[in-house]
Amino acid sequence: MNEHNHIVRSYDREQATLLDELIRMGQMAVAQLEAALEVVDRRDSSAAERIVANDEAIDALERQINHDVIHLIRRGPLASDLRIILAALRVASDIERIGDYAANIAKRSLALNLAPPLPHTRGLAALGKLAVQQVREVLEAYRNRDEQAALRVRQRDAELDTLYTGLFRELLTYMMEDPRAITPCTHLLFMAKNLERIGDHATNIAENIWFLLHGEAPLPEREKRDDSNTAAP
Amino acid sequence: MNEHNHIVRSYDREQATLLDELIRMGQMAVAQLEAALEVVDRRDSSAAERIVANDEAIDALERQINHDVIHLIRRGPLASDLRIILAALRVASDIERIGDYAANIAKRSLALNLAPPLPHTRGLAALGKLAVQQVREVLEAYRNRDEQAALRVRQRDAELDTLYTGLFRELLTYMMEDPRAITPCTHLLFMAKNLERIGDHATNIAENIWFLLHGEAPLPEREKRDDSNTAAP
Numbered sequence: 001m002n003e004h005n006h007i008v009r010s011y012d013r014e015q016a017t018l019l020d021e022l023i024r025m026g027q028m029a030v031a032q033l034e035a036a037l038e039v040v041d042r043r044d045s046s047a048a049e050r051i052v053a054n055d056e057a058i059d060a061l062e063r064q065i066n067h068d069v070i071h072l073i074r075r076g077p078l079a080s081d082l083r084i085i086l087a088a089l090r091v092a093s094d095i096e097r098i099g100d101y102a103a104n105i106a107k108r109s110l111a112l113n114l115a116p117p118l119p120h121t122r123g124l125a126a127l128g129k130l131a132v133q134q135v136r137e138v139l140e141a142y143r144n145r146d147e148q149a150a151l152r153v154r155q156r157d158a159e160l161d162t163l164y165t166g167l168f169r170e171l172l173t174y175m176m177e178d179p180r181a182i183t184p185c186t187h188l189l190f191m192a193k194n195l196e197r198i199g200d201h202a203t204n205i206a207e208n209i210w211f212l213l214h215g216e217a218p219l220p221e222r223e224k225r226d227d228s229n230t231a232a233p
Numbered sequence: 234m235n236e237h238n239h240i241v242r243s244y245d246r247e248q249a250t251l252l253d254e255l256i257r258m259g260q261m262a263v264a265q266l267e268a269a270l271e272v273v274d275r276r277d278s279s280a281a282e283r284i285v286a287n288d289e290a291i292d293a294l295e296r297q298i299n300h301d302v303i304h305l306i307r308r309g310p311l312a313s314d315l316r317i318i319l320a321a322l323r324v325a326s327d328i329e330r331i332g333d334y335a336a337n338i339a340k341r342s343l344a345l346n347l348a349p350p351l352p353h354t355r356g357l358a359a360l361g362k363l364a365v366q367q368v369r370e371v372l373e374a375y376r377n378r379d380e381q382a383a384l385r386v387r388q389r390d391a392e393l394d395t396l397y398t399g400l401f402r403e404l405l406t407y408m409m410e411d412p413r414a415i416t417p418c419t420h421l422l423f424m425a426k427n428l429e430r431i432g433d434h435a436t437n438i439a440e441n442i443w444f445l446l447h448g449e450a451p452l453p454e455r456e457k458r459d460d461s462n463t464a465a466p
Contacts, residue, residue, distance in 0.1 A: 067449060070319065076309050086303065086322075093326070172416055179409045186405060186422065193423070216300060 011075060018068050018088055019143075022095070025061040026139040029095045030132065032058070032102040033198065037128040040109045040121060040191070048113075051106035058099035065092040087212035091142060094201040094208075098135060101194040101201075108187045115184045118174075123167040124188055124195070130160050131195040134202040142209055150209035153202055155222060160199040167192050244308060251301050251321055252376075255328070258294040259372040262328045263365065265291070266335040266431065270361040273342045273354060273424070281346075284339035291332035298325040320445035324375060327434040327441075331368060334427040334434075341420045348417045351407075356400040357421055357428070363393050364428040367435040375442055383442035386435055388455060393432040400425050 032051055039048045069089045077085060105128075112118070134153055141149035168189060175185045210219050265284055272281045302322045310318060338361075345351070367386055374382035401422060408418045443452050 063449075070315065070449075073306060073315060073319075074312065079307060082303065082306060086306075089319075089322075090326075093323075172419060175408065175415050175419075176412045179412065182408050182415070183405055186408075186419075189419065189422075190426070193426075216296075216303075 011072075011077075014068065014072055015081065015084065018065065018072065018085070021061060021065050021068065022088055022091060023139070023143055025058060025065065025092060025095050026135075026142070028054075028058050028061070029099040029102065030135055030139065032099055033105075033128075033132055033135065036102045036105040036109070037125060037132070039106055040112065040128075041125060043109070043113045043117065045110050045113050048106040048109045052103050055099050055103035058096060062092050062096045065089070083212050083215055087208045090208050091205050094204045098198050098201050101198050105191050105194055108191050111187050112184050115180075118181065118184055118188070121188065123163075123170055124191055127160070127163050127167055127192055127195045130163060131198045131202075134160065134199055138202045138205045138209075142205060145209065145213060147209065147213055150206040151220065154206040154219075157199050157203045160196060164192055164196040164199075244305075244310075247301065247305055248314065248317065251298065251305065251318070254294060254298050254301065255321055255324060256372070256376055258291060258298065258325060258328045259368075259375070261287075261291050261294070262332040262335065263368055263372070265332055266338075266361070266365055266368065269335045269338040269342070270358060270365070272339055273345065273361075274358060276342070276346045276350065278343050278346050281339040281342045285336050288332050288336035291329060295325050295329040298322070316445050316448055320441045323441050324438050327437045331431050331434050334431050338424050338427055341424050344420050345417050348413075351414065351417055351421070354421065356396075356403055357424055360393070360396050360400055360425055360428045363396060364431045364435075367393065367432050371435045371438045371442075375438060378442065378446060380442065380446055383439040384453065387439040387452075390432050390436045393429060397425055397429040397432075 032054060035047070035051050039045075039051065065088065069085055072085050073082070112121075134156060137149060138153045140146070141153060171185045171189050171192070175182045207219060210217075265287060268280070268284050272278075272284065298321065302318055305318050306315070345354075367389060370382060371386040373379070374386060404418045404422050404425070408415045440452060443450075
């Protein structure tokens with residue numbers, strides 16, 4: 001094997017390692033999110049505390065990815081590889097935020113557990129289920145560089161926004177009916193907001209899949225999403 | 234002038250253009266944030282709508298910066314220049330988020346203006362003033378590559394968190410006293426949260442100033458910030 005081939009092969013290997021790290025980071029974030037939604041339901045404060053502590057592992061993986069990206073860019077990638085590398089950098093940042101929001105849901109559940117159980121966590125569970133599905137599918141689309149799957153995730157974000165807006169209004173009603181529900185329902189409002197934001201990050205990842213495949217070409221039009229005052233960001 | 238010098242000079246010029254764009258983007262975000270806080274105070278719905286519409290100009294500038302970054306990286310920068318370029322990419326993303334939060338504050342003020350004036354916007358104004366100061370100072374630190382100023386901004390984020398937590402509790406109290414205040418106070422809660430998040434983005438920019446000067450060397454220890462359940466993210 002000549003010198004040139006050797007360099008090319010080691011470059012490909014480094015790029016493959018980067019993608020492996022990203023997939024692992026994504027799996028950790030999905031696991032954290034599912035665990036967070038489960039501890040809300042089970043009112044399990046000690047599990048919630050473990051989730052909060054686990055977030056550091058995702059952050060550490062993002063630091064590793066940033067380090068690897070710098071190393072890869074220094075080797076002077078081809079234009080198409082550069083797109084892959086820059087997309088990886090942004091996707092890592094979105095996954096890191098998803099992990100943060102998951103940890104914050106776990107943390108707020110600690111506050112919920114200080115009050116008697118609320119009947120209002122069902123709506124949150126439904127929103128959470130859709131958010132998990134969006135993150136799972138966009139990571140799968142990223143792994144397979146599947147443009148159509150990415151565009152479906154991006155399109156489905158409007159459903160999540162609609163569900164969020166409905167839950168938001170419902171929680172406001174509970175608060176008005178019973179002032180004792182105000183503090184716990186406020187935590188639920190912010191947990192719902194976190195899930196809506198997780199959906200936005202799944203959309204960002206979908207848009208980065210487009211970028212890595214098509215560069216700066218404009219994305220196809222998206223149906224206008226429900227853009228009420230209670231929604232983004 | 235020989236060919237080599239010519240290439241170097243055009244590279245420096247492109248890098249200077251990138252930094253000019255970032256400074257401009259930062260100034261736009263600060264202007265949007267100040268305007269948003271002012272329209273909350275003045276209850277000026279048509280000005281609020283203009284702020285929401287203006288956000289697109291910040292987004293467009295971020296797209297331009299991303300484009301320029303790719304172009305600069307393709308030219309194979311030196312290690313130190315690569316750090317400057319990658320920091321620029323991340324700072325642009327933080328400024329874009331600050332702009333989004335400012336626009337969201339303006340948008341929520343439209344909802345506030347549907348109800349009679351509340352006496353509770355004073356606390357928001359104080360939080361907003363500190364957030365503006367943080368963003369202004371970190372952008373100045375970025376322009377001057379001033380490490381000490383950046384670390385001061387990062388340290389001061391704890392003050393913003395404390396102010397936010399206080400306002401959060403105060404708003405909950407108002408909501409419990411008067412159920413009619415629940416809907417507008419919820420908007421105020423989210424506006425306060427936006428300001429707290431803007432502070433986090435100012436901190437991210439401060440950390441990127443450190444990165445562009447020192448690479449991946451660890452940042453100095455920070456006093457532990459108030460990490461109550463009502464805080465981040």
